[in-house]
Amino acid sequence: MGYLSRKRRRLLNRDGNSITLGAKIFAAIQVNCMIYRTIRTTAIAAITLVFGAALYGCSSGDSASDKAAEAEAARANVEAMSREHANDTTDASPAAETPPARAVISERLPYAEINDELVYGYFVAPADMTEPLPAVIMIHEWWGLNDNIRAMADRLAAEGYVVLAVDMYGGRVATSPEAARQLMLSVVEDPDSANENIASAHEFLTVAVNAPGVASLGWCFGGGWSLNAAMLLPGHLEAAVIYYGQVTADQDRLQYITAPILGLFAAEDTGIPLASVEAFVDALEDLGLEHEVEVYPGVGHAFANPTGSNYNQQAATDAWARTLDFLERHLAVDGS
DSSP, rough: HHHHHHHHHHHHSSSSHHHHHHHHHHHHHHHHHHHHHHHHTTTTHHHHHHHHHHTTTTTTOOOHHHHHHHHHHHHHHHHHHHHHHOOOOOOOOGGGOOSSSHHHHHHEEEEEEEEEEEEEEEEEEEEEEOOOOOOOEEOOOOSSSOOOHHHHEEEEEETTEEEEEEEETTTTOOHHHHHHHHHHHHHHOOOOHHHHHHHHHHHIIIIIOSSSSSEOOOOOOOOHHHHHHHHHHHTOOOOOOOSSSSOOOOOOHHHTOOSSSEEETTTTEEEOOEEEEEEEHHHHHHHHHEEEEEETTTOOOOOTTTTTTOOOOOHHHHHHHHHHHHHHHHHHGOOO
């Protein structure tokens, strides 16, 4: 609760019937979701067409070699993640079982339609919300939208946000490193669908949920896609949080970003090398883009994942506190 502004606390606790009102608002969102699906326009396709090219160097001035280089870098990142997670499992540790600070309500809801298939995400909000709240697009690690990500969505929602944990794997969840590798490769090989997934999530939150502001947040695979979201949605994303995700120093791609960036990286991460993080920071500074980057010494990739072998409680706790502070500053309600 320490990170909530007074304005947001008023929205969450306006009267003694707040929990009932929260349930009513949640039901209204579900109705809006159905309406949203029936009146969905070509806005998503337009956003992806105009801005999606920036993610993979597909603008008209890019050469075939540039496109091939981007695709190769993405594949190399998959192999780097395979090495980093080779000995990891998805078994939850006690650290993954931290309950949310307040009651939340959640539902599995469709937020996109891609290739004629509905895409379902995990939607969660404070049970005592009385008005629309700022929203966060949460993007899973390379394992997929599993119980650990849903638990993190619950924790974040309890801080005063609407959270949509998206599904980049079409309902599939990996339980082994090789299965995760194949799922991550499937996204790399079809970036257009992934772009549409993220853009659809944003439109869902702004149209169906009426969120006054939207941020992105992701870990590992999702950290890279949180950065991609900032490039895909210039002028429409209020903040982006990147936990040890793939970054780029390509200023032609980064120049589209308008959202402040929070980057949280590990000094001993061999999958996301420190040199690449430093080059990323230099590019952001050259472009004059607002950013905050913290590199944690002595820890490795996925230091915030309580199911991973590199989990570091001290770094994870500090990173989460920085995340909440960053979101509070950039997703304030009515300037509060």
